[in-house]
Amino acid sequence: MHAFSALLDRLIYTRSRNAKLKLIGDYLKVTPDPDRGLAMAALTGDLNIPAVKPAIIRAMVDARVDPVLFRMSRDYVGDTAETVSLIWPDPITPPEGEADLSLSGIIARLAALSRSDAPAVLADLLDRLTPEERFAMLKMATGALRIGVSARLAKTALANAFGLDVDAVEEVWHGLRPPYAELFDWAEGRGDQPTAADVPVFRSFMLAHPLEETRVDMADYAAEWKWDGIRVQMVRVAGQTRLYSRAGDDITHSFPEVAAQFTAEGVLDGELLVKGEAQGGEGGAASFNALQQRLGRKTVSAKMLKDYPAFVRLYDILFDGAEDLRALSWTDRRARLEAFAPGLDPERFDLSLIIEAADFEALEAIRGNARDAAIEGVMLKRRDSAYVTGRRVGLWYKWKRDPLTADCVMMYAQRGSGKRSSFYSDYTFGCWTEAGELLPVGKAYSGFTDEELKSLDRFVRTHTLNRFGPVREVEKTLVLEVAFDSIHESKRHKSGVAMRFPRISRIRTDKPAAEADRIDTLRRMIG
CATH class of the missing domain: 2.40.50.140 (Nucleic acid-binding proteins)
Incomplete structure (x- = not known):
């Protein structure tokens, strides 16, 4: 735990992106399995310790520290984990017995907890750890690191450290589970590269730059509405279907009716929306406020399914069956998408229509008159652009409505x-x-x-x-x-x-x- 807490401490006080990459990479190269894989899970938000909740931590601290003092300190410090790590008193009687204080040992102990056991076990661990280690444990356990390290940066650090292609790492990441033994076996030459052939894995989205003052030639760009839902990727491989959010989170359980009707093998990119007839949307979609009723739910009631029926407006196709289409131009992928879409349930899937505009001035007028509550703006996509990860200058632009x-x-x-x-x-x-x-x-x-x-x-x-x-x-x-x-x-x-x-x-x-x-x-x- 000491090495992981030292890493977090240095990352918090390091602003340089390159310096952060080196810190994480150096840690991964010298830290043994499974600790380094679990550290990656913590840095990327893939670590789940359900028994440890903020309310349990607050109740546990109230039992050991003056509640008024704690709240005044929390108000000043601004972070619960940091306040607890600093204010936690040394035990009157040293803890009995030995304890595995490695990162993997602590995670194994926390992962096996019931909520009733959590306060006693957390208190025992806090008694044994230094303030820096306490901070790291609490941040990790609550899934709230917030240390200026994105999941993408952590994966880039791993790729750089072992000479891997970061997009290849990203490609299979969501098909693997912590502590990512197969990934480190590949990185260190002990095993083959993991593949996505039999696992519905997430592929990184292609993103857009704000249009700002740029003006484009409509002969080179296609225009679509930018719908105000959440961007999703639908993956079906080997009879399994997954829905992923833009961050790569698996949201299949929140939208079971959509997942159940995506039965053709392939990978599609689209916007998850709620049908809008009942809510007054003009494009068949309700406002984002209606979609919010569905987001983050682990179980979805029959009433919720009826009142807020979800569907996906399709933007792009990445795979048609096992065929990777990402290297094709947008024009060719659009033709493949138009051929793929009729095989899907029209109640759950439709195509994002192309806006017909003779020139940029005509598109500007169309955009200015758009008042549908579910329209956020306009997307401009270069017709010859391949589907590439991240934001690439000149390929895709987003042109939001004026606020x-x-x-x-x-x-x-x-x-x-x-x-x-x-x-x-x-x-x-x-x-x-x-x-x-x-x-x-x-x-x-x-x-x-x-x-x-x-x-x-x-x-x-x-x-x-x-x-x-x-x-x-x-x-x-x-x-x-x-x-x-x-x-x-x-x-x-x-x-x-x-x-x-x-x-x-x-x-x-x-x-x-x-x-x-x-x-x-x-x-x-x-x-």
């Missing part, structure tokens, strides 16, 4: 986490009802500069009305111009509306709070 804006009044503020733990950086804001009541309509923690953050933090501290733990209620005097991608009806919020991707675009010190927008104004923006 909507509203003038809102700050109501509450909460401290941030990590580097922002000393600042009130998360702001809840509201708009007025016709009766003059201010109701929350959203929460934002981005869009402002460091200097504006200091100004907002100062306002919160000097205009506080009430304190509720880490939250402060402030005087309703500061107007914030909030930008958001779309707005939808919401039964979960008292205001009846919910914003999509809200962010602070301007601090309106020039505007009286009474002149902020009304909720009725927001309602007119729906759809």
Whole structure:
């Protein structure tokens, strides 16, 4: 555990990407199996320890530390794992017996826990570990490392360390399980390269650059709507079907009706949406707010399936059966997709249509008039582009709709986490009802500069009305111009509306709070 905790500590304080790659690579080359494979699982978010939950950790700490002291310390530090690792007292009586404190030993012990056993076992481990090791264990156990290392960076580090192709590693990653013995056997020459022939593995998505000021020739690019769902990859191999999110997470269990109807072998790229007739969408798709009702559910009730029926709007084809089509041009892949799609259930799958535009100016006009709640913007795809991993300049562009804006009044503020733990950086804001009541309509923690953050933090501290733990209620005097991608009806919020991707675009010190927008104004923006 000591080597893994030292790695995390150094990664946290290292900004350089190349330096992080070297740190991880050096660790993997000298660390024995299975510890290095389990470390990779922790770094990539593939480690699952279900018995350890934040609530259990808080209850365990309350039993050993003054709860008031802990909450004050947590409020100051801004991170539960770091606070626990620092405040945990040395045991009055040293723990009895020996314990395997290697990374694999600790993970094996935690993975075998029931929730009732978890507090006692966690306390015993914390008694035996150093503060740095405690921090690493708690972060790892809760699956919340947040150390500036993405799953892709960790896989790149592994590939660099052993002279592998990172795309080849990515290709088979989701078909393997920690501690990835087959992968390290291949890396060190003891075994063959794992293949995806019999396993429905995830392939990295092709991504788009923002269009920004670029203008393209429509003779070279095809245009499609950018639908506001979640990007998914559907894989069927050897009679098995998997649905993967953009991050490579297996979401098959959340959308069983879609997986059950994908019965033709191949790999497709598309947008997961909810049917929109009942919710008012014009393109057969409801807004993202409807899809949110389905996301993250481990089990899906019959009522949920009926009320929020999911389907996939198809964008691209990567494999047709066992044939890899990714090297073909977009034009050729589109023709193959159009030939493949009719063999699928039309209730669950349809094609993303091509936008017919004679030139860029015509496309600009079409985009400007698009008000379907499920449309996020336009995609531009170079007709001769192969399907390649990641973002490649000049191949695909995303051209989002211009954001909507509203003038809102700050109501509450909460401290941030990590580097922002000393600042009130998360702001809840509201708009007025016709009766003059201010109701929350959203929460934002981005869009402002460091200097504006200091100004907002100062306002919160000097205009506080009430304190509720880490939250402060402030005087309703500061107007914030909030930008958001779309707005939808919401039964979960008292205001009846919910914003999509809200962010602070301007601090309106020039505007009286009474002149902020009304909720009725927001309602007119729906759809």
